[in-house]
Amino acid sequence: MYRIGQGWDRHPLEAGRQCILGGIEFQDCPVGPVGHSDGDAVCHAVTDALLGAANLGDIGRHFPDTDSRWAGANSLELLREAVRLVQAAGFRVVNVDCTVITEQPVIAPQSAAMQDALAGALQIAPDRVSVKATRGEGLGPEGRGECVTVQAVALLMASQGD
């Protein structure tokens, strides 16, 4: 049996912040996402897609920003923990697709590295992880460069039975 889930996350972008998306640091990016953890909106959206597919609630339930354990956390670790939860519920990840909507950083040069990093956390082959990017075309907070928004879809398969 298959289960599908979607995730969505948005973080403000601020000058001088470290910029990590999909577990990869964009060293030359002048802005970075603001958040309780490292603000990695890609990992957060994928985490929520996994939890949604397994009907395990959302990222805020498992990793509350009131919990100092997750302050400044490496969001790949959150994603790994979500994979453990999903596996414990009897599922394995089939594939993940995500779209990053932002003016900065430019995603394309690092998308393969992001796919590798996400695939490692998801325990699947990199060709099962898609990272796409688009820009806001001047419209909305993404187009004004105020935030990074990420949409993700994850497909899970029951490890056994139907």
Ligand SMILES: [Zn+2]
């Ligand atoms: Zn987030």
